[in-house]
Amino acid sequence: MEEFKELENLWKQSETKIPPQKTNISKIKNNRMKLKNTYTKGAILLILTGIFILGLMIFLDSNLKTILVVSSMIIISITCFLQAALMLFTANEIAKIDETQTPTSHLKQWQSFRVFQKKQRHWNMPVYYTLLSIALGVYMYELLKNADLWKMILTFAITYSWMLFAYIYLGKKEIKKQDAKLDGIISELKSLENQFQ
Amino acid sequence: MIYDFDQLYEEFSGRIYKLCLSYSGDQLFADDLHQETWIAVWNSLPKFRGESKIGTWIYRIAINTCLVGLKKEKNKDQNSEIILAKLVHEETYDNSKEINRLYECISKLKESERIIITLVLEEKPYEEIAEITGITENNLRVKIHRIKKELQEIYTNYGRI
Numbered sequence: 001m002e003e004f005k006e007l008e009n010l011w012k013q014s015e016t017k018i019p020p021q022k023t024n025i026s027k028i029k030n031n032r033m034k035l036k037n038t039y040t041k042g043a044i045l046l047i048l049t050g051i052f053i054l055g056l057m058i059f060l061d062s063n064l065k066t067i068l069v070v071s072s073m074i075i076i077s078i079t080c081f082l083q084a085a086l087m088l089f090t091a092n093e094i095a096k097i098d099e100t101q102t103p104t105s106h107l108k109q110w111q112s113f114r115v116f117q118k119k120q121r122h123w124n125m126p127v128y129y130t131l132l133s134i135a136l137g138v139y140m141y142e143l144l145k146n147a148d149l150w151k152m153i154l155t156f157a158i159t160y161s162w163m164l165f166a167y168i169y170l171g172k173k174e175i176k177k178q179d180a181k182l183d184g185i186i187s188e189l190k191s192l193e194n195q196f197q
Numbered sequence: 198m199i200y201d202f203d204q205l206y207e208e209f210s211g212r213i214y215k216l217c218l219s220y221s222g223d224q225l226f227a228d229d230l231h232q233e234t235w236i237a238v239w240n241s242l243p244k245f246r247g248e249s250k251i252g253t254w255i256y257r258i259a260i261n262t263c264l265v266g267l268k269k270e271k272n273k274d275q276n277s278e279i280i281l282a283k284l285v286h287e288e289t290y291d292n293s294k295e296i297n298r299l300y301e302c303i304s305k306l307k308e309s310e311r312i313i314i315t316l317v318l319e320e321k322p323y324e325e326i327a328e329i330t331g332i333t334e335n336n337l338r339v340k341i342h343r344i345k346k347e348l349q350e351i352y353t354n355y356g357r358i
Contacts, residue, residue: 010295100245105331106264191308192264
């Protein structure tokens, strides 16, 4: 392969402009870390929400502190904390993906994360929204039971419409975006694995 | 053994950038991939246990980063060979036609072949290429022989069609 030597020599001569090293490299995030951070930030927000609701409950007017109101507020907080725990677990699963492995085992790690994510999504969102809807329903009913019926209906209508919108439109839209990203990653890795075989 | 990030960057960044460039066929994308590779190196360096050579380890990160780095939509519709040819003219210090021609010919190979041939051109031993890519050495020898032949043919026939 004498002719190939010529190409090797050419390659050695090629010098490219290397982008300068970023001084704040520790602060920049790559794709996997951005994905992980989405879950971590979501979890932190949920934890803060849960704490805020517990705070509200503590400082609630004593006339409103019925067993139903207190228990529904506790259920909402627990739902927030459980969802946050699940999101932190998912973030940890992403953090565990090791980029220093061979492409094949890197692919396997992404695939098993995808399987985990699909299984989790199957039950997680319906359970989360059901628990939240029931607890909120009880809470609002208790608070508004002495108010005019139309006010109660309006409050319920606005709250549940928003929840439906968040579940059906916003939730699915976000899932679609994340799926496209993950499927893109997996298909690139798969295509290379096929080429390597 | 503890490695200094700055030293590693100085030693490997040129080669890693060439890999990103020959893989992606897009200068902006190569810049992103190069940066993402070094972010991953920065984050994983404390976990490096010396089970492989540091170079092998960095190349693996670079390859995995190249593979998971999603191509920008606009680039999917464009012909990467044309982009690469254009950018290499702009990017290489040495404006030699032959070097540009070589980059252009590499960009006509399949993605996996671009990775393998870049490692071959970097004079990595077969054993190390096998370790980086996870292909068995025997399989790799066959592939390299075929890729070299293919690249040589593309290079020789360049401009004839």
